[in-house]
Every structure is written in C-alpha cells, then in structure tokens.
Amino acid sequence: MKKTLALLLSGLIALSATACSSSSPASSAAAGSQAASGAAEKKLKIGIVQLVEHPALDAAYKGFVDGLAKEGYVDGQNITLDYQNAQGEQANCQTIASKLVNDKSDLILAIATPAAQAVANTTKDIPILVTAVTDPADAKLVASNQKPGGNVSGTSDLTPVAEQMKLLKQLIPTAKKVAMLYCSSETNSKFQVEIAKKSAAELGLETVDATVSNSNEIQQVVQSLVGKVEAIYAPTDNMIAAGMATVSMVAQPAKLPIIVGESGMVDNGGLATYGINYYDLGLITAKQAVKILKDGAKPADMPIEYSTNCDLTINKEVAAKIGVTIPQELLDKAGAASTASK
Structure with a gap:
C-alpha cells in the first residue's frame, strides 16, 4: 500500500x-x-550611395536625411542609414550597390545617375529611390517617368536649360561661339547638352563640344578653349561640378564666363545660373521614402517628381574679375535669394 x-x-x-x-x-x-x-521596433535599413562629393549632391543628401527626420525617421533610433560615397568612380558605385543589396537594405537611395544605374542593375526587388538624376527614363532606370513600372522611382534634377542659355546670351551679348563642357560618360549631361544646343541655335549661337572622360583632363580641355569661344556652358555634370575650382582657375584669367547648371557651381567659380534647390529635392525624395516605408507604396506606381522652384544665382565677384557687367534687372531678380551675389 x-x-x-x-x-x-x-x-x-x-x-x-x-x-x-x-x-x-x-x-x-x-x-x-x-x-x-x-x-x-526593428530598425529599418536605408542604404545610400552617392556618386561624388559636391555641393548639389551633398545638399540633396542632407535634404533627404532632414526630410526623414521631419517624418519621425531618425538615424540611430528607428532607422539605420548606411551612407557610402563612391568618390566619383563608377566601379565603386557597383561595389557599394552590391554591399547595400547583400546587407538586405529595406530601401536604397541613389544620388546621381551613375550611382542609380549601378543599384538598379544590382537588384530588382529592393525599392530604389533616385535623386539628382536628370531624366530617369532616358537613363533607362524606369519604363517612363510617369509610370516607372519597376522597383525604381525618385526625383529629377532637370534644370531650365533653355533659360540658362538665354541668360548666357543676356550676360554675354557679343558671344557667338559657346563650348559645351561635360563628361562624355554621363548620360544626364548628354541629355542637357542636347537641349542646350537646340536653344543655342535658336539664339544664333554656335556650339562646340568640350568633353572630358576623367577629372585629370579638365584643366587641359578648358585651356584648349581659350581664344576659341566666348563663353562656356556646363550643365549639372557631376565631374565638372566636382572640378569647378579647376575650371575656374583656367577660365578666370582668360576672362571666359561660365554659365552653369546649379548654384553650387556658381559658388565655386561659375558666373551665373537659373537652378533648382537640391536641398528641396532631397526633401521631396524623403516624402517618397516615407510613402514606401510607412504606407507600403510601390515605386512602380510612383511617378518621378520634380522641383518647380528655380532661383537666379549670380557671382558678382567673378563678374568683376572677368569684366562682365550684370544688367540691373538681373541683379534685382537675383536679390537676396542669390547666395553667391556678394
């Protein structure tokens, strides 16, 4: 028992x-x-690849980060930003793109056309936003700018090229021949140059191509223009923007005016521009990112967006050094908005 x-x-x-x-x-x-x-509470990963450091692209990046913060997405809190700069090298863009994809980023931001092309060629699954890309459709990043159709959308930095050429004619009325200074491998630059050439022809201006394939060629190419042209036009070309100090170093002593694609290039030696605000462009791109991360929007259904605000920027110091008289009406128009007007 x-x-x-x-x-x-x-x-x-x-x-x-x-x-x-x-x-x-x-x-x-x-x-x-x-x-x-x-x-x-898992932090979202946002990978960022930027082609090169120069004021326009830096401003677009800052606008993107600040725009995310305004929407409650703060690096180190609920998101992790992995920022990578390719230092102007296409091969680096591809390496960085592979890294961001292998790290299983929830979204990738590509700043400038070569960076965007590298990422788009690496993944068809991860949502990609591009910015500082002149024409995503022309760069073969999307099916069309209105209906992207894939995993890529974003913002365009298409500037008012025709207005920039009219500005050149207004500032240098005696100009007859204008050099188109750009990198031969940047599709965004080729797109703008074609518009510039058409506008120049309508204004009675002859154009000549002055292309570079790497930054080491800039000084020699600009030097070769001295005595052959009355002005230089440089679009929002990443290589030229990063090398504006070199362009200006040769052009100023030769009293060659340079009309450029954006205000950062004016700050670094260009004479003037009608340009968009790249910081605002970054803010617009951040709002697109929130739509994807928070609302589940698909890049395929998100049209490419544009900045509609353009400012006249004039560098009065450069004008004085090269002997260009700025009409009062342009000075009045630039006014306080022209950060380079000194």
Whole structure:
C-alpha cells in the first residue's frame, strides 16, 4: 500500500510539474505580443550611395536625411542609414550597390545617375529611390517617368536649360561661339547638352563640344578653349561640378564666363545660373521614402517628381574679375535669394 501511494504521489507531482511548464493560451499570447513588439521596433535599413562629393549632391543628401527626420525617421533610433560615397568612380558605385543589396537594405537611395544605374542593375526587388538624376527614363532606370513600372522611382534634377542659355546670351551679348563642357560618360549631361544646343541655335549661337572622360583632363580641355569661344556652358555634370575650382582657375584669367547648371557651381567659380534647390529635392525624395516605408507604396506606381522652384544665382565677384557687367534687372531678380551675389 505504501509503495502504491508513493507511486500515485510521484505521478501527481509529475503531472503538476508538466502542467506548470506548459504554456497557457494567455502566456502564449503574451509571448506573441512581445515578439510582435520586437519586430515592430526593428530598425529599418536605408542604404545610400552617392556618386561624388559636391555641393548639389551633398545638399540633396542632407535634404533627404532632414526630410526623414521631419517624418519621425531618425538615424540611430528607428532607422539605420548606411551612407557610402563612391568618390566619383563608377566601379565603386557597383561595389557599394552590391554591399547595400547583400546587407538586405529595406530601401536604397541613389544620388546621381551613375550611382542609380549601378543599384538598379544590382537588384530588382529592393525599392530604389533616385535623386539628382536628370531624366530617369532616358537613363533607362524606369519604363517612363510617369509610370516607372519597376522597383525604381525618385526625383529629377532637370534644370531650365533653355533659360540658362538665354541668360548666357543676356550676360554675354557679343558671344557667338559657346563650348559645351561635360563628361562624355554621363548620360544626364548628354541629355542637357542636347537641349542646350537646340536653344543655342535658336539664339544664333554656335556650339562646340568640350568633353572630358576623367577629372585629370579638365584643366587641359578648358585651356584648349581659350581664344576659341566666348563663353562656356556646363550643365549639372557631376565631374565638372566636382572640378569647378579647376575650371575656374583656367577660365578666370582668360576672362571666359561660365554659365552653369546649379548654384553650387556658381559658388565655386561659375558666373551665373537659373537652378533648382537640391536641398528641396532631397526633401521631396524623403516624402517618397516615407510613402514606401510607412504606407507600403510601390515605386512602380510612383511617378518621378520634380522641383518647380528655380532661383537666379549670380557671382558678382567673378563678374568683376572677368569684366562682365550684370544688367540691373538681373541683379534685382537675383536679390537676396542669390547666395553667391556678394
């Protein structure tokens, strides 16, 4: 009898222990809730590849980061930003693109056309936003700017090229021949130059191509223009923008005016521009990112967006050095908005 009672008691203890160790529906729900909470608190990864450092692209990046913060997405809190700069090298763009894809980024931002092309060629699954790309459709990044159709969307930095050529004619009325200074491998630059050539022809201006394939050629190419042209036009070309100090170093002593594609290039030695605000462009791109990350929007259905605000920027110091008189009406128009007007 004692042995039987001992066996029964042991069984009851075992059953009790088993019951205690089993998860009740309530405890399972709590565990599930904790897991869901952990998943919700997971930081989103946003990879960023920028072609090169220069004021326009830097401003677009800053606008993107600030725009995300305004929407509650702060680096180190609920998102992780992995910023990579390719230092102007296409091969680096491809390496960085592979890294960001392998790291399973939730979204990738590509700043400038070569960077965008590298990322778009690396993944067809991760959402990609591009910025500082003149014409995504022309660069083969999207099916069309209105209906991208794939995993790429973003913002265009198409500037008012025709207005820039009219500005050149207004500032240098005696000009007859204008050099188109750009990098031969940048599709965004070729697109703008074609518009510039058409506008120049309508204004009675002859154009000549002055292309470079790498930054080491800039000084020699600009030097070759001295005495052959009356002005230089440089679109929003990344290589030329990054090398504006070199362009200006040769052009200023030769009293060659340079009409450029954006205000950062004016700050670094260009004479003037009608240009868009790249910081604003970054803000617009950030809003697109929020639509994807928060609302589940698909890049395929998101049209390419544009900045509609263009400012006249004039560098009065450069004008004085090269002997160009700025009409009062342009000075009045530039006014306080021209950060380079000194």
